[in-house]
Amino acid sequence: MIDLKTRDKELARLIKKMGGPEALTQCFRCGACSGICPVEKVCEEFDPRVIVHSVLLGLKEKLLKRPTIWYCSQCGSCVPVCPMDVKPMEVIKTLQSLARKEGVPIEESRFAVGRLARVDAEKCIVCLTCVRTCPFGAPYIVEDGFAVIEADKCRGCGICVVECPARAIEIRPSPENVAFSTGG
Numbered sequence: 475m476i477d478l479k480t481r482d483k484e485l486a487r488l489i490k491k492m493g494g495p496e497a498l499t500q501c502f503r504c505g506a507c508s509g510i511c512p513v514e515k516v517c518e519e520f521d522p523r524v525i526v527h528s529v530l531l532g533l534k535e536k537l538l539k540r541p542t543i544w545y546c547s548q549c550g551s552c553v554p555v556c557p558m559d560v561k562p563m564e565v566i567k568t569l570q571s572l573a574r575k576e577g578v579p580i581e582e583s584r585f586a587v588g589r590l591a592r593v594d595a596e597k598c599i600v601c602l603t604c605v606r607t608c609p610f611g612a613p614y615i616v617e618d619g620f621a622v623i624e625a626d627k628c629r630g631c632g633i634c635v636v637e638c639p640a641r642a643i644e645i646r647p648s649p650e651n652v653a654f655s656t657g658g
Contacts, residue, residue: 481532489529494568500558501526507552507562513545517649520545522552522562529565538573541583545649546570574626581625588648589630595620597642604634604643613643 482488486498507522508514514521519542528537537543543566552562573580584590593604593613598620604613605621612627613634621642623634635643 480535482534483532485532485534486529488572489565489568492568492571493564495559495561495564497559497561498526498565499530501530501556501560502558503527504557506555506557507560510551510555512549512551512650513547513648515650517545520649522546522566525569526560526562526565529569537569538576538578541587543569543573544580544583544587544589547648547650584625584628584630585646588646588651590625590628591623591630591632591634591643591645593621593623594642594644597640599640599642601639603637603639607637608634 490496490498501523503523503526505523507526508524511520511522525537525543546563546566548563548567550563553564556562570580581590585592591612595618600615600619600621602615604623605615608627609631610627610629612624612629613621614624616622623643630645630648632645635645
C-alpha cells in the first residue's frame with residue numbers, strides 16, 4: 475500500500491532536473507523495458523517498469539533506501555525498446571546519483587547485489603596488483619597498509635578479484651551471473 479503522506483510529488487521533476495530523461499512522464503507501463511532486461515529475467519525484486527512508475531508516484535524513500543536500484547547492470551537494453559523514449563536506465567542512474575547526493579548508505583546494497591568489490595584488510599599483501607589492473611582506478615592503498623575500493627569508481631567488473639594473488643578481494647555474483655552459471 476502507498477502512503478500518500480510520504481510521497482514526494484516533485485520526484486519526477488527532480489529526476490529530470492538532475493539529467494534524467496525529459497520523456498520520463500510519458501511512460502505508460504507497456505513493459506518493453508522489462509521484457510528485454512536481463513536482470514529482470516533472473517531477479518524477482520527488479521523491474522525497470524516498476525522503478526519508473528515508482529518515480530512517477532513519488533516513492534522516493536522506497537526507491538533510495540532499498541537495494542533495488544543497484545541491481546541494474548546499466549547494460550542499456552531498455553533504452554532503444556522504449557516507444558516513449560523514457561530511457562529507464564537513465565532514470566535508474568539518476569536515482570543512484572540522488573542516493574549518493576542525499577547521503578544514503580549505498581555500499582552494503584551495492585556489495586549485496588554484486589555491483590561493488592570489497593577488500594579484506596587482513597588478507598591484503600599490498601602488492602598493488604589491484605591498483606594496476608583496475609581500468610576504473612577504484613582500488614587505492616590507505617595509510618594503514620592495505621587496499622580499499624573507492625565505491626564511486628567501482629563498476630563491479632571483478633577484474634581485481636580475479637587478479638588479486640592473495641585472494642583478498644571479494645565480489646558477490648550479480649543476479650544475471652548467478653542465473654548464467656546455474657543455467658537458470
